[in-house]
Amino acid sequence: MIDLNALEPxxxxxxxxxxxxxxxxxxxxxxxxxxxxxKLVRKAPFGGAIYIKADNQQFxxxxxxxxxxxxx
Amino acid sequence: MRNVELEISTKTLTIALLGNPNCGKSTVFNQxxxxxxxxxxxxxxxxxxxxxxxxLANGQTATLIDLPGTYNLYPTSQDERVVLNIxxxxxxxxxPDAIIYIADVTQLEKHFLLFSQVKDLGIPMVLALNMSDAAxxxxxxxxxxxxxxxxxxxxxxxxxxxxxxxxxxxxAINQLITQPxxxxxxxxxxxxxxxxxxxxxxxxxxxANPFHALLWAQNAxxxxxxxxxxxxxxxxxxxxxxxxxxxxxxxxxxxxxxRFTPMxxxxxxRTDTNQISLTERxxxxxxxxxxxxxxxxxFMLIVxxxxxxWSAFPMDMIEAGFAGLTETxxxxxxxxxxxxxxxxxxxxxxxxxxxxxxQIAILFLLISILEEVGYMARAVFMFDNxxxxxxxxxRSIVALVSSGACAIPAVMSTRTISxxxxxxxxxxxxxxxxxxARIPVYTVLIGFVVPSATIWGIFNQxxxxxxxxxxxxxxxxxxxxxxxxxxxxxxxxxFLMLELPEYRMPVFKNVLLNVxxxxxxxxxxxxxxxxxxxxxxxxxxxxxPSNKMELAEKEAITFATQNNLDADATADLVAGKxxxxxxxxxxxxxxxxxxxxxxxxxKIGIALITSFAAREVFIGTMATIYSIGxxxxxxxxxxxxxxxxxxxxxxxxxNFATSLSLLVFYxxxxxxxxxxxxxxxxxxxxxxxxxxxxFMTILAYLGAFLVYQIFS
Numbered sequence: 027m028i029d030l031n032a033l034e035p036x037x038x039x040x041x042x043x044x045x046x047x048x049x050x051x052x053x054x055x056x057x058x059x060x061x062x063x064x065k066l067v068r069k070a071p072f073g074g075a076i077y078i079k080a081d082n083q084q085f086x087x088x089x090x091x092x093x094x095x096x097x098x
Numbered sequence: 099m100r101n102v103e104l105e106i107s108t109k110t111l112t113i114a115l116l117g118n119p120n121c122g123k124s125t126v127f128n129q130x131x132x133x134x135x136x137x138x139x140x141x142x143x144x145x146x147x148x149x150x151x152x153x154l155a156n157g158q159t160a161t162l163i164d165l166p167g168t169y170n171l172y173p174t175s176q177d178e179r180v181v182l183n184i185x186x187x188x189x190x191x192x193x194p195d196a197i198i199y200i201a202d203v204t205q206l207e208k209h210f211l212l213f214s215q216v217k218d219l220g221i222p223m224v225l226a227l228n229m230s231d232a233a234x235x236x237x238x239x240x241x242x243x244x245x246x247x248x249x250x251x252x253x254x255x256x257x258x259x260x261x262x263x264x265x266x267x268x269x270a271i272n273q274l275i276t277q278p279x280x281x282x283x284x285x286x287x288x289x290x291x292x293x294x295x296x297x298x299x300x301x302x303x304x305x306a307n308p309f310h311a312l313l314w315a316q317n318a319x320x321x322x323x324x325x326x327x328x329x330x331x332x333x334x335x336x337x338x339x340x341x342x343x344x345x346x347x348x349x350x351x352x353x354x355x356x357r358f359t360p361m362x363x364x365x366x367x368r369t370d371t372n373q374i375s376l377t378e379r380x381x382x383x384x385x386x387x388x389x390x391x392x393x394x395x396x397f398m399l400i401v402x403x404x405x406x407x408w409s410a411f412p413m414d415m416i417e418a419g420f421a422g423l424t425e426t427x428x429x430x431x432x433x434x435x436x437x438x439x440x441x442x443x444x445x446x447x448x449x450x451x452x453x454x455x456x457q458i459a460i461l462f463l464l465i466s467i468l469e470e471v472g473y474m475a476r477a478v479f480m481f482d483n484x485x486x487x488x489x490x491x492x493r494s495i496v497a498l499v500s501s502g503a504c505a506i507p508a509v510m511s512t513r514t515i516s517x518x519x520x521x522x523x524x525x526x527x528x529x530x531x532x533x534x535a536r537i538p539v540y541t542v543l544i545g546f547v548v549p550s551a552t553i554w555g556i557f558n559q560x561x562x563x564x565x566x567x568x569x570x571x572x573x574x575x576x577x578x579x580x581x582x583x584x585x586x587x588x589x590x591x592x593f594l595m596l597e598l599p600e601y602r603m604p605v606f607k608n609v610l611l612n613v614x615x616x617x618x619x620x621x622x623x624x625x626x627x628x629x630x631x632x633x634x635x636x637x638x639x640x641x642x643p644s645n646k647m648e649l650a651e652k653e654a655i656t657f658a659t660q661n662n663l664d665a666d667a668t669a670d671l672v673a674g675k676x677x678x679x680x681x682x683x684x685x686x687x688x689x690x691x692x693x694x695x696x697x698x699x700x701k702i703g704i705a706l707i708t709s710f711a712a713r714e715v716f717i718g719t720m721a722t723i724y725s726i727g728x729x730x731x732x733x734x735x736x737x738x739x740x741x742x743x744x745x746x747x748x749x750x751x752x753n754f755a756t757s758l759s760l761l762v763f764y765x766x767x768x769x770x771x772x773x774x775x776x777x778x779x780x781x782x783x784x785x786x787x788x789x790x791x792x793f794m795t796i797l798a799y800l801g802a803f804l805v806y807q808i809f810s
Contacts, residue, residue, distance in 0.1 A: 039189035047344035054351045055169035057208030073524025084598035
């Protein structure tokens, strides 16, 4: 199983689970749920964060949080 | 259940606006209240508390409160905690009698989580489906009546931006508060764990419903309204029941989504297009690896240039206006203590407040536009990593850049940073960045340090030195930010999960209201402090112990008559002798032993004290002390300072070491009462401005000491 950081920019995958409950609660409250399709749009210019698209919405999250997002 | 009808006759109704971030809540609030709004702080925290008046159909006026945007009732930031502490406490002064829940109809599922939680609290609610205009543009259709029926809530579609269907919203609110309210069956089904613990809490504290009790169990340590015994008792219950808070939160959120998503699917139709949206195409450029940062710095250059250059004209006008006023008063009134109080104390104090308004207005005009459009979230995304190293946030860059013009609007602009620690660090270090008020001081002093020659035929040495001063100030800001990052502790786990909203045209009503509100807050809140300090500084400079001031005046006049000085020169001489005899003069002499290791005499000491009003006052005070009148010409002052010799050694006072030491002092020192006043307002007390003043002054002292000791 890979996490969201492993996705290549421009590629999409389906979220299977979250490995950390606090992150899970926050992400899900923003509408990023297990089963959602997530696309890694691009990496931040100076690293540290990624630009993702899930369910027609754009978000910025840190690599630290992205590491808790498990893809199937 | 609460009898709403009964309460109408006994007290003013409180109606709250609630919703997720980016749901367009502020636009709706501005549409409903216009200028009838008041912005303050929630007690104990510096989270904007926006209150307004809402006229009801029955002739009464309700209080409308705009609650901070939040995604759920399990807070991770200060703003979200404010919402929890109001909604979980029916005794709270702002506990709403009714809620207008604002949901972005183009993203309805996401906006329904908080809605379903609040619904389970049993507070009467109107659901406003906002952004109906955007939905129409995106071919999203929805059935308002079906949603109303499915969720048992009065529902109206509105557009805050266009002002569409506010009559419908008003009608729904009026109907809601006049009809008896009956809470519907809870949306969420409790697990056995949740049931066990919430029943205990509900019974013990007589709470209205189980979800209310569950909120208490989930957030025990965050409920600031409860006495600490009650909090620890609930925490004990949580432990005794082996209640896993996070696991239950996740379960709850899942279950809610699982329930309302199918319900919404039936009532909302969207023609899913895989088309790349305009927002994505814009972001391809403005968050690009190379172009993104370049575009950002181009914007920052415009912001800096605007505060710096555009404000010059209105600032000159304000200055000229107050100078004219002073002159008029001087001709109308006899030369008495109250004329001096009026001109040098009150009028100067007011002028010192109003002078900042152009800079504040211009910065907030630009920042509000960038924020409204949706650009700021992109800046946070791009610079998060860099700024995190210094304990700050992408938004901090805007504050630091603005500080190059003036720290006051910069400190005020940090309000949008939701993480308290990141915000505090930004506030603490922003005043290090060399602002425009330091320029006159630098201009005067730099000539004593660096000759006006060119290197390699192109670079002016003084110009390079100027740049050096700016670089030192930036290093000081980032270095101390790094230190604060290590020192300051926070309970908040730092997250970056930021929605990057669709780009939208700014709503100018929002922008203008924001500018108006910032200017008003500064003038009133910070203005009070600035005004009082101005009067104190006036007292110090105008009065002296016993009759020393009069003696000084007489002495000066005698000297002037003996030497046949003209009227202007006599007045200048009197002013110089008087300030020496004043309390400020005594203070200057009193601190002389402390500042001698920095290479300063008591005259510089006086200027250090008076320039606490604002750094540029240093020049004016120097002019007064050296009796060259209140001239604006920095060259004259420099020439006079260059002639000043140490009476003991016979060498110039403003030698290389002393001048450099003064420069270093002015880079670091917090010589600005207005900034301190704003920091007090933005941090909610005197603690942080005092800490800031102390560490900046200590750093300035040490820096100046080192420089003087090395070079003298």
